[in-house]
Amino acid sequence: MIKVGVVGGTGYTGVELLRLLARHPGVQLQAITSRGDAGMAVAEMFPSLRGRVDLRFVTPADAELDRCDVVFFATPNGIAMQQARELVDKGVRVIDLAADFRIRDVAEWQKWYGMTHAAPELVAEAVYGLPERNREQIRSARVLANPGCxxxxxxxxxxxxxxxxxxxxxxxxxxxxxxxxxxxxxxxxxxxxxxxxxxxxxxxxxxxxxxxxxxxxxxxxxxxxxxxxxxxxxxxxxxxxxxxxxxxxxxxxxxxxxxxxxxxxxxxxxxxxxxxxxxxxxxxxxxxxxxxxxxxxxxxxxxxxxxxxxLVKGAAGQAVQNMNIMFGLNETLGLDIVPVSP
Amino acid sequence: MIKVGVVGGTGYTGVELLRLLARHPGVQLQAITSRGDAGMAVAEMFPSLRGRVDLRFVTPADAELDRCDVVFFATPNGIAMQQARELVDKGVRVIDLAADFRIRDVAEWQKWYGMTHAAPELVAEAVYGLPERNREQIRSARVLANPGCxxxxxxxxxxxxxxxxxxxxxxxxxxxxxxxxxxxxxxxxxxxxxxxxxxxxxxxxxxxxxxxxxxxxxxxxxxxxxxxxxxxxxxxxxxxxxxxxxxxxxxxxxxxxxxxxxxxxxxxxxxxxxxxxxxxxxxxxxxxxxxxxxxxxxxxxxxxxxxxxxLVKGAAGQAVQNMNIMFGLNETLGLDIVPVSP
Amino acid sequence: MIKVGVVGGTGYTGVELLRLLARHPGVQLQAITSRGDAGMAVAEMFPSLRGRVDLRFVTPADAELDRCDVVFFATPNGIAMQQARELVDKGVRVIDLAADFRIRDVAEWQKWYGMTHAAPELVAEAVYGLPERNREQIRSARVLANPGCxxxxxxxxxxxxxxxxxxxxxxxxxxxxxxxxxxxxxxxxxxxxxxxxxxxxxxxxxxxxxxxxxxxxxxxxxxxxxxxxxxxxxxxxxxxxxxxxxxxxxxxxxxxxxxxxxxxxxxxxxxxxxxxxxxxxxxxxxxxxxxxxxxxxxxxxxxxxxxxxxLVKGAAGQAVQNMNIMFGLNETLGLDIVPVSP
Amino acid sequence: MIKVGVVGGTGYTGVELLRLLARHPGVQLQAITSRGDAGMAVAEMFPSLRGRVDLRFVTPADAELDRCDVVFFATPNGIAMQQARELVDKGVRVIDLAADFRIRDVAEWQKWYGMTHAAPELVAEAVYGLPERNREQIRSARVLANPGCxxxxxxxxxxxxxxxxxxxxxxxxxxxxxxxxxxxxxxxxxxxxxxxxxxxxxxxxxxxxxxxxxxxxxxxxxxxxxxxxxxxxxxxxxxxxxxxxxxxxxxxxxxxxxxxxxxxxxxxxxxxxxxxxxxxxxxxxxxxxxxxxxxxxxxxxxxxxxxxxxLVKGAAGQAVQNMNIMFGLNETLGLDIVPVSP
Structure with a gap:
């Protein structure tokens, strides 16, 4: 079982990630962080997860993310770039659902996102996670930039x-x-x-x-x-x-x-x-x-x-697809969902 | 594997049944009937099922429903009551998602539904499929009246x-x-x-x-x-x-x-x-x-x-829950879906 | 022409009031206040009013509300009760679309609204503006409590x-x-x-x-x-x-x-x-x-x-209806709108 | 007062036309036809018009359209082309909200609309009613082709x-x-x-x-x-x-x-x-x-x-704008509606 941490689980990409991970047969959800809502049961904020996710939000300090195999950042832009270095150095792989590692030209990134990049060297090694283009490079990625929607x-x-x-x-x-x-x-x-x-x-x-x-x-x-x-x-x-x-x-x-x-x-x-x-x-x-x-x-x-x-192929689902590739799992594991229509 | 037939698969309860059955590990979908759309691929009418349901709609005559273990009627009111007798006599169990077998008082039913009931004797033996009330009787039902929404x-x-x-x-x-x-x-x-x-x-x-x-x-x-x-x-x-x-x-x-x-x-x-x-x-x-x-x-x-x-607990999902009970499967089989939110 | 001021024009009851007053043949819109957006053209915030309302939001201080015949409060609860006294004393009639003057029992009001009432004596004289019940009292009201939706x-x-x-x-x-x-x-x-x-x-x-x-x-x-x-x-x-x-x-x-x-x-x-x-x-x-x-x-x-x-009979429209009654106008003036359907 | 008839008042462009005409100060609504619903009060089908439109739908035969000054066709394609000739010959001006007179190349029209045109000579004289392009020609139009949305x-x-x-x-x-x-x-x-x-x-x-x-x-x-x-x-x-x-x-x-x-x-x-x-x-x-x-x-x-x-500038409103131009009225008469937002 892959040990998974989620940083920032209170937005839509976060709760969607939880929906997918809650039924993924190959992962074990270790921790979900939220500074603002630490202590609250995840299922209290998202009643759709009642009975499916029993965790409570914890502070980043309490999350022990370095004991995870992979950490998803479902955070606003500018967070993952500050925390990824430490995780990667401890062998934890990082999947960023925000934009921190998507643009290879750091100056260009800084212009559009209006902040100084905290980890340009990780941008250089990050893999852009569009499997239909980059499947091979994704397999060995330590830092994965999940594409925008x-x-x-x-x-x-x-x-x-x-x-x-x-x-x-x-x-x-x-x-x-x-x-x-x-x-x-x-x-x-x-x-x-x-x-x-x-x-x-x-x-x-x-x-x-x-x-x-x-x-x-x-x-x-x-x-x-x-x-x-x-x-x-x-x-x-x-x-x-x-x-x-x-x-x-x-x-x-x-x-x-x-x-x-x-x-x-x-x-x-x-x-x-x-x-x-x-x-x-x-x-x-x-x-x-x-x-x-x-x-x-x-x-x-x-x-x-x-x-x-x-929220799925444009965010959380593609992130799980990338995780599957990175860890050598069947690429569709946990993603065999029949679309809901009407 | 339970062999399943669906009569009338072109309405919302029909397509929802297909969504659930397509990923149910204990069933094999045998036939889906539609008089009006026989010959059309199910996934052509419902693109959400592309790659998940490969069947075409067939006429009732071509469906060989008597070779099924169970037949779901996702039809308008008044259809199941005409076809259930023959199936039941051949040992096929019937789950009606319409109202034909829900009201025990046939005269009352006829008043509200504006037609003469074609199979009053089946009403008498039909089990009302609200598992939280009638779980025991459901196990052995030959004709199951799936409750309204x-x-x-x-x-x-x-x-x-x-x-x-x-x-x-x-x-x-x-x-x-x-x-x-x-x-x-x-x-x-x-x-x-x-x-x-x-x-x-x-x-x-x-x-x-x-x-x-x-x-x-x-x-x-x-x-x-x-x-x-x-x-x-x-x-x-x-x-x-x-x-x-x-x-x-x-x-x-x-x-x-x-x-x-x-x-x-x-x-x-x-x-x-x-x-x-x-x-x-x-x-x-x-x-x-x-x-x-x-x-x-x-x-x-x-x-x-x-x-x-x-469409789920109020129709197709409860029908599958009832099927699971009727065939001695785990009651939640195929129904472990995390609600979609937002 | 009745000179009208609007306090707090940036919420939905405010913009709806502007939609109605902009085409009311008996009123002249004098000032619309907004602390936060003073200086901005009303039509910039609400493009639907382009070409219909040419005013800019002003601060309460700049609004010279005491020169109006009537002032509408389209503010959060607790604002009108602080400002009504001064206006009433100067002969300006007040229509409050919030709840400050709706409940005659001040203690009850304070329990439900969680604040101390600033003008209990105005509660005592305020008229509850449901014309179908209180038309006569409305005519002479100095402080009108417009009902909730x-x-x-x-x-x-x-x-x-x-x-x-x-x-x-x-x-x-x-x-x-x-x-x-x-x-x-x-x-x-x-x-x-x-x-x-x-x-x-x-x-x-x-x-x-x-x-x-x-x-x-x-x-x-x-x-x-x-x-x-x-x-x-x-x-x-x-x-x-x-x-x-x-x-x-x-x-x-x-x-x-x-x-x-x-x-x-x-x-x-x-x-x-x-x-x-x-x-x-x-x-x-x-x-x-x-x-x-x-x-x-x-x-x-x-x-x-x-x-x-x-927003109309439940707020701004009823407020205009009350204004019409208070000023002896035809009760339907400015309110002859054919409902929009579909 | 301009005497107005409406052919086909049961669709969305029809009811929108009624919403606008009901409050237009320069027109008198004479008749609204509907083959299928003749006899029904207009306000029964469209409760939004209760108290505003007192007419009943009548059959085309009972409508006495030739006594109108202008007749609007809010009908499916292919109707106006059959009835316009007779009206025009009697001096009644025609405004077609469907497509019968929009395409000058009759062969092209027939290809796209799949029918034989019944009045090609009227196509030749019809004016395309986009006032911002054709205001002058619109003034004297006998047959006006109201543009598509x-x-x-x-x-x-x-x-x-x-x-x-x-x-x-x-x-x-x-x-x-x-x-x-x-x-x-x-x-x-x-x-x-x-x-x-x-x-x-x-x-x-x-x-x-x-x-x-x-x-x-x-x-x-x-x-x-x-x-x-x-x-x-x-x-x-x-x-x-x-x-x-x-x-x-x-x-x-x-x-x-x-x-x-x-x-x-x-x-x-x-x-x-x-x-x-x-x-x-x-x-x-x-x-x-x-x-x-x-x-x-x-x-x-x-x-x-x-x-x-x-439904307004893309259909009924532009039709009224064209009528205003055709009859020498102020172009905005009856159209001074403040947009409804939110």
């Missing part, structure tokens, strides 16, 4: 076209829509029900923190920089990301075949039949990414539709 | 008070609120999104079909007729039932202790700590019923709050 | 039965459901979209601040104390309150006729035809209260369904 | 850039999101609440009927054909369209100034300050279109955000 949906949608070299890289468009849980469990006015229900809006058009992460990923696939316009939107639903991608082809190609070939054998990417329109609820509560590819009116513009559950 | 939430909430003889039976009030999936997957105007979102209403106040079912159940607990006012409401959420029950006590009693004692050991009833307010999402996608009991200002009125997922 | 829906539903003396007053049940805007525009976790969408729950069962207000109102109608159980619930919709009331009749009576007679001529109470089930969206954005009355199965239990928009 | 939001967003000749016309992208009321009030499975709540999906990617309408409009602005990719999406909200447009500039230009200049004086187009993100609820229930323009990171890609209420 938008970056997961967007990169998986662009990947086959860019790797195949058939995309006009100068003008990629990613129009992405997220459920409100993506904004986290912080008390803020703009994500109140009465503010975000029955309405729809874009946000962060001048620049969103996931933009450099996506650009880095796409550039890695392309071998050079790409021109990307990324617009995120807030949708009145709880979970789910729907990315609509627009790509001009530079050559004629069987895009359906291209996607099917690239993702054959991937346990968590489902290329749907031609003509499909995946909806977010078809993956709700599961680690699946479903993708459909269109060429409207047979022209040279490809429209890719890519959906994930932002 | 409202009746499950309401009966479990009243049960300890009525069994203990401390309730004023002349004036019980059950104010119940259901998510819209309870209305089924039929194309109707009043359950369109634009009709039922961002609004709230009561319906069926003059009389709802679940009223005689609840009255029968409560009378069974009380040993005599009860005076019940039952008002269902439509709530703009997908899943969930919240029943708020009002009972006048006839004697002073420790109601919290009463409920805890009655449900101790029940795998799917969770009596929450005093002062709790269970919400429907704390059981979403799971087979749990969570209950809290209040005595506002210490008076003689008890308020019971009882929540279930209408 | 639940109390409005619940009192209007019980009123004809209690005034007529046909209700069993020992056991009244009010099961009320509110949209989330009723919780206000404060940043809190439990009213985040991801917390309150697609779920349903009761709250405040041990005791809600609107309970003493309703009890006081019903006792006033009855001429004696009443036994009331009041349970509020949070519903995943933005606006709307649906109160479901349960009353045992003490004598046989034509309840439909009773309600129609009592509310004949009331501009904002609509008694629907027998058998109706009003839904909250049938009054959305309007000042109407729609009521339907049922006697299920012809028994002695009456079920009253009463719906309002919590 | 998506085409309104998309064309108003592209218009300033295309008219100014600064857009790369070879690759325009319109990613549009609609509330579910856009799908109409027909009983269909895919727009049930339990199907379309808490989920998000694209639809019609291979080709949507609004594509040729938008292409025609943009080509009219550009003076030549344009390359447009249009992807509509279904969003779990009742009302609202959000169009996100992506345009490559062919020359450097002050886009904010361009939009402000083009729409100066337009009563129903609001160009928001630079940096804004309009949300659909900022126009809910009103005839406004709000637009914001961005150039992310100062590059050559312009992102335009354009929001409308699909």
């Amino acid at each position: 938008y970056p997961t949906a967007v990169q998986l949608g662009f990947l086959p076209l860019i790797e195949a070299g058939v995309a006009d890289l100068s003008h990629l468009v990613a129009d992405a829509k997220s459920g409100v849980s993506g904004a986290g469990r912080k008390a803020e006015v703009h994500t109140l029900f009465a503010e975000s229900a029955d309405t729809f809006k874009a946000y962060g058009v001048p620049g969103h923190r996931h933009l450099p992460e996506i650009r880095q990923g796409l550039a890695g696939m392309a071998g050079k920089a790409v021109g990307l316009t990324f617009v995120p939107h807030l949708t009145p639903m709880i979970r789910g990301i729907h990315a609509t991608l627009y790509v001009r082809l530079t050559q004629d190609v069987d895009v359906q075949g291209l996607f099917e070939a690239r993702y054959r054998g991937e346990p968590f990417v489902d290329v749907m039949p031609a003509g499909s329109h995946p909806e977010t609820r078809s993956v709700r509560a599961s680690n699946m990414c479903r993708i459909a590819v269109h060429r409207p009116q047979g022209g040279d513009i490809v429209v890719v539709l890519s959906v994930i559950d932002n | 409202y009746p499950t939430a309401v009966q479990l909430g009243f049960l300890p008070l009525i069994e203990a003889g401390v309730a004023d039976l002349s004036h019980l009030v059950a104010d119940a609120k259901s998510g819209v999936s309870g209305a089924g997957r039929k194309a109707e105007v009043h359950t369109l999104f634009a009709e039922s979102a961002d609004t709230f209403k009561a319906y069926g106040v003059p009389g709802h079909r679940h009223l005689p079912e609840i009255r029968q159940g409560l009378a069974g607990m009380a040993g005599k007729a009860v005076g019940l006012t039952f008002v269902p409401h439509l709530t703009p959420m997908i899943r969930g039932i919240h029943a708020t029950l009002y009972v006048r006590l006839t004697q002073d009693v420790d109601v919290q202790g009463l409920f805890e004692a009655r449900y101790r050991g029940e795998p799917f009833v969770d009596v929450m700590p005093a002062g709790s307010h269970p919400e429907t999402r704390s059981v979403r996608a799971s087979n749990m019923c969570r209950i809290a009991v209040h005595r506002p200002q210490g008076g003689d009125i008890v308020v019971v709050l009882s929540v279930i997922d209408n | 639940y109390p409005t829906a619940v009192q209007l539903g019980f009123l004809p039965l209690i005034e007529a003396g046909v209700a069993d007053l020992s056991h009244l049940v009010a099961d009320a459901k509110s949209g989330v805007s009723g919780a206000g525009r404060k940043a809190e976790v439990h009213t985040l979209f991801a917390e309150s969408a697609d779920t349903f729950k009761a709250y405040g069962v041990p005791g809600h601040r609107h309970l003493p207000e309703i009890r006081q109102g019903l006792a006033g109608m009855a001429g004696k104390a009443v036994g009331l159980t009041f349970v509020p619930h949070l519903t995943p919709m933005i606006r709307g309150i649906h109160a479901t009331l349960y009353v045992r009749l003490t004598q046989d009576v034509d309840v439909q006729g009773l309600f129609e007679a009592r509310y004949r001529g009331e501009p904002f109470v609509d008694v629907m035809p027998a058998g109706s089930h009003p839904e909250t969206r049938s009054v959305r954005a309007s000042n109407m209260c729609r009521i339907a009355v049922h006697r299920p199965q012809g028994g002695d239990i009456v079920v009253v369904l009463s719906v309002i928009d919590n | 998506y085409p309104t939001a998309v064309q108003l967003g592209f218009l300033p850039l295309i008219e100014a000749g600064v857009a790369d016309l070879s690759h325009l992208v319109a990613d549009a999101k609609s509330g579910v009321s856009g799908a109409g009030r027909k009983a269909e499975v895919h727009t049930l609440f339990a199907e379309s709540a808490d989920t998000f999906k694209a639809y019609g990617v291979p080709g949507h009927r609004h594509l040729p309408e938008i292409r025609q409009g943009l080509a009219g602005m550009a003076g030549k054909a344009v390359g447009l990719t249009f992807v509509p999406h279904l969003t779990p909200m009742i009302r609202g369209i959000h169009a996100t447009l992506y345009v490559r500039l062919t020359q450097d230009v002050d886009v904010q100034g361009l939009f402000e200049a083009r729409y100066r004086g337009e009563p129903f187009v609001d160009v928001m300050p630079a940096g804004s993100h309009p949300e659909t609820r900022s126009v809910r229930a009103s005839n406004m279109c709000r637009i914001a323009v961005h150039r992310p990171q100062g590059g050559d890609i312009v992102v335009v955000l354009s929001v409308i209420d699909n």
